[in-house]
Amino acid sequence: MVCCGFMWKSGGEDLQGFYPIRPECEADVPRTRFKSRAGKTLSARRWAAAFTEDGHLDMERVLRRIQRGGVHPSIKGAVWEFLLGCYDPNSTFEQSNKLRSRRREQYSAWKEECRKMVPVIGSGRLVSLPVVAQNGQPIEDSSEENQGWLVKTAISDQRILQWMLSLHQIGLDVVRTDRYLCFYESDSNQARLWDVLAIYTWLNPDIGYVQGMNDICSPMIILLENEADAFWCFERAMRRLRENFRATTTSMGVQTQLGVLSQIVSTVNPRLHQHLEDLDGGEYLFAIRMLMVLFRREFSFMDALYLWEMMWAMEYNPFMFASYEEPENSHAPELNPKLLKQCGKFERKSVKSGGQTEQHKTLAVFVVASVLETKNKRLLNEAKGLDDVVQILGDIAGNLDAKKACREALRIHEKFLRKVKKQ
Known part of the structure; x- marks a missing residue:
């Protein structure tokens, strides 16, 4: 399986060369924070080595690597096809x-x-x-x-x-x-x-x-x-x-996730939630864009791709391919300990928590919560109205670290699960 990327390079140093920017736009484009790290980033060599001779993919091994350091640009397309469930890792x-x-x-x-x-x-x-x-x-x-x-x-x-x-x-x-x-x-x-x-x-x-x-x-x-x-x-x-x-005459489907975000923040950071409520921001409408386009506007192009593959790796479930190909069998069998290891970190926690709803099984919502957490002090001290909230969150454009955001999202997820269990 070979990825046909936009531009090929043998080395990993000048990664921006894979997605070159028009010279006249360079000053206005957020700088890229992602770096390919030996021993952490999934490289073309490691990707090829993860397949058996006839084509079976060791997805558990691949997920570990992605969750540590993302995917090298030269193989992103091929890896994404598996992360998104286009192909079954167990196929030849x-x-x-x-x-x-x-x-x-x-x-x-x-x-x-x-x-x-x-x-x-x-x-x-x-x-x-x-x-x-x-x-x-x-x-x-x-x-x-x-x-x-x-x-x-x-x-x-x-x-x-x-x-x-x-x-x-x-x-x-x-x-x-x-x-x-x-x-x-x-x-x-x-x-x-x-x-x-x-x-x-x-x-x-x-x-x-x-x-x-x-x-x-x-x-x-x-x-x-x-x-x-x-x-x-x-x-x-x-x-x-x-x-x-999905839109109706009165609402956008993303509002369901905004409701979940409200639950999460009110559970893990009630002081911040109350402050946003006082500012008439308790519906979290300021987060619509983040969830709709998965942070494309808050990250550089390469960092957004890095964030996506980190989230998809953490949400990965081994039954994804089967449920897509055979919708009538979309109710996946119960995950045994062996299959649980083939899930991403976030999915494992969700499965182990048992009673979690489908709405709470979306890592992107927890990533938004992690963004709010990083701006917690400024939001509490400086935000006197919704315009201030939007401006403070606008300052993150191009300055977010995808790996740190995912790590913080997992921490908030665990905290949320603990508090919900106590309740």
Whole structure:
């Protein structure tokens, strides 16, 4: 299994070279704190050595290494596919390759289905202007470059109409996504991101497209050269996050996690929670962005990837692949001591705690709690209103240490479990 990354280097010193920044943007981009550390970071050599000759992966060994020092950029894409449950560690190379081929064929079929409705899909270009009016009528566009793919007839099918109405919003977000990276100077790379988001939106009308999905999908496009592989990696990530993006007329799905965050802070730091309540911040709406896009705005690009893989490694469950492939069997069997060792640190604690709800099994919420904990004194002493809270938390942009944040999140998780058990 080989990762096709954006840029290959044999050494690990100049890691930023894997995701080069446009020169004119360097002054505005948060500095990267992540460093590849020998003996801690999962290297390409250690990754290759974790497979048996026929392709079985020692996931327990891999998780230990990731939880100590993350993943080297040269293999992130390949490792993420396993962390997100795209492939079963117990499968052989032959089985994994067959599954990869089957998924690529499926993605190609879906892409062709979408292309027949909107021919610009798969053309290396993207849509950033409305394709169709709200009433389903075609939108006239006299520009010559658009004549080849404009909608020619009225759209009456509501699913198709809602999908087409979302395409230009996806395009507007795509052209703003990670624009400081040299990778997106290429129109074809922007188009790949747009294609994946458009096809995902077509397949998931219950969620549709919500701003922020572009921030989740972008790293997959950069790390995985094959567009179909990037799609499946994004699809698996969205299985964890999709409820955050589910919107109704009155609320966003992420508000469930904000409620959990409120419970956690009120349990482990009641003084801070009361202070935020007094400032009318007890609903923790200031944390929406952190949870929606998994701290993409609070970390540099590389540090955000480091944080994601740390969290996914800590949340890993060996039954993840089976539950994704066979949804009807999604209720995983009870973990015996041997299988428990194959879980990440956070998942092990959650399983051992027994009565923990699914909402409390999301490490990202505890990471937000850890961020609040690091700013505890400033929030208590300086925050006189919600604007102050937002400003204090805004100061963390680019200055968070992913490993420390995860370590503190685990500590808060343990403290929370102890207090809940006493109660």
